[in-house]
Amino acid sequence: MRDTLALLGIAFDPWQRGAAQLILSKDAEGFYATTVGGVTMSIPRQVGKTFMIGWIVFALCIIFPGLTVTWSAHKKDTADEAFGGMKSMSATPRMVPHIDRTPDNGSEQKIEFKNGSRVVFGARERGFGRGFTKVDIAVFDEAQILTERAVDDMVPAQNASANALTVMIGTPPKPIDPSEIFEEARRAALAGDAPDALYIEFSADEKADPDDRKQWRKANPSYPHRTKEKAMLRMRRKLTPESFKREALGVWDELANRKTAFPTGKWEERAIENPSNDWPIAAIGIDMNPERTWVSVSLAMFSDDGIHLEVAETESFNDAGSAELVSWIKKMARRRTPVVIDGFSPARTFEPLLKEEKCMVRILGSAEFTQACMGLHDAVKEGSVSHFDQEHLNSSVAGATKKAVGKAGAWAFTRDELDVDLTQIMSVTCAHFGAVKFARKIAADAEATGGVSVC
Known part of the structure; x- marks a missing residue:
């Protein structure tokens, strides 16, 4: 050759x-x-x-x-x-x-x-x-x-x-x-x-300074005699530091950070054991498994530091018990607290029942649901959300991964293993989005709804 x-x-x-x-x-x-x-x-x-x-x-x-x-x-x-x-x-x-x-x-x-x-x-x-x-x-x-x-x-x-x-x-x-x-x-x-x-x-070193020319030479043997400095600077200017390290310096993200729902350790860092009983409910999220045998209901609350999440109910589902669950949700939500459901979730079966009870139901389209997933991811990463340290919720989060949605960079939570129960992470995702998008943090709402902490 x-x-x-x-x-x-x-x-x-x-x-x-x-x-x-x-x-x-x-x-x-x-x-x-x-x-x-x-x-x-x-x-x-x-x-x-x-x-x-x-x-x-x-x-x-x-x-x-x-x-x-x-x-x-x-x-x-x-x-x-x-x-x-x-x-x-x-x-x-x-x-x-x-x-x-x-x-x-x-x-x-x-x-x-x-x-x-x-x-x-x-x-x-x-x-x-x-x-x-x-x-x-x-x-x-x-x-x-x-x-x-x-x-x-x-x-x-x-x-x-x-x-x-x-x-x-x-x-x-x-x-x-x-x-x-x-x-x-x-x-x-x-x-x-x-x-x-x-x-x-x-590749450059994992923790390389994006502006270190020695790291540029380590990652790119064509720099600077073929790949000119201006070409590297052009990428540096147009890309985020993370993207530049990946695209221009060949640095791989840790696989654990890439495959799981949240960056390694971030979900665990946001767990608290004793949430306040005085935090008002901001939104409620509901999800049901594809087999329609399991329902999770989660609460988002306005905490002292942002938004707090926890699973309030996770139980087997049948048509006979739906009226009782709807009654309980109505009591929690009244008319001012949004009840949020993914539009493609089997939990949408509760929509007409909740509307009959005059609940404020919000159904998320595919675009809004991807926003909800990415929004919760960012909130956990940035530390603006907390969650009650619940074993079944933690297991749901641990089994969740990401899947691309469309071609514009959006993604949503999914699972790689069929035995992973996503209803808990999906319901807290809906609750969090409801608190951010639809809820109103005013004193009247807090007094009408009351604070709830589920143990």
Whole structure:
């Protein structure tokens, strides 16, 4: 490959030469050493990883006639950008004699070689990857956003290849990214559980100063001779410190902070054992499990330091007992305290019953519910909320994770294990949002509702 690239007028930097040698290393039988476990690269932006992988792919396409390479990205814009960059590379004077054509039909782009090799580009969010009968090299760009479904669509096609190679390239994932594949590759490599895989990571120290140029050089071997200081400063200016450390310096968040509902230790820090009986109820939240057998009712109260949360009732549900529960909620809420329910929760069955009792019912749409989840997360992180130290609530929080909602960065609480009961965390989430969004902290409300502490 090195000799082929030399004929094309391409020379790699030292780190690229070392990485390429590892990526293309073979075993005694002539197969890629990573043909089973694959190649995973966690490398910051502006380093030159796409340049390196792109030219490796081109060289292999020239060396091995009839090679099929798929290059997928999560988003269409990224796939288009990769295609545009490699199309420009294919137009260099020494590459032109090898290229047949570069068709682009809008949804799928190709660089086709005269010897029958081809590189096909597409976006995974649009279903790219299905239908290939043989794939020799699969490149997963934006691998920090890579789902099992996308892998299932593409990797089986590599079984027909005589010597397959899989390359995942990405940056450390954001907290809301569906990054299980990328994270597991890193975990297995660092734990020594991936003898047939290659893992390459460039990153600054976990607690690096974002403005420390030594840390910039540690994370980015292309700085400052290829990645200029102005490029780094541009990212520094536009990104938050956390995003800059992740995107530009390759620093991974602690997995525990990323997977759980709240940053490690923050929920525990906000627990109190003796809430005041004088705190007035600000809002009530209700949630029911998908099987409609369990109901949780939580209270949000105006405390001396902000908002206090606790689960007031968690009990089995049946239609016969719903009237009694509604009566109890009415007594707690009266007409001034909002009763908040997620619009997609089975607990919405209480809506007409509560409205008959003249309760102020608030149903959250999907946008409001994601706001509620993210709002409670931020309140716990910032310390503006407390909660009663209840074992069943703590268990619900411990089992909750995050899932992305839409494509704008929103997320909501979910669960990875089916035996996790989310009703408690969902009900306190609704109660907290009700206190922030709908409640009125005035003396009249406090006198009408009264303070409640549930033990």
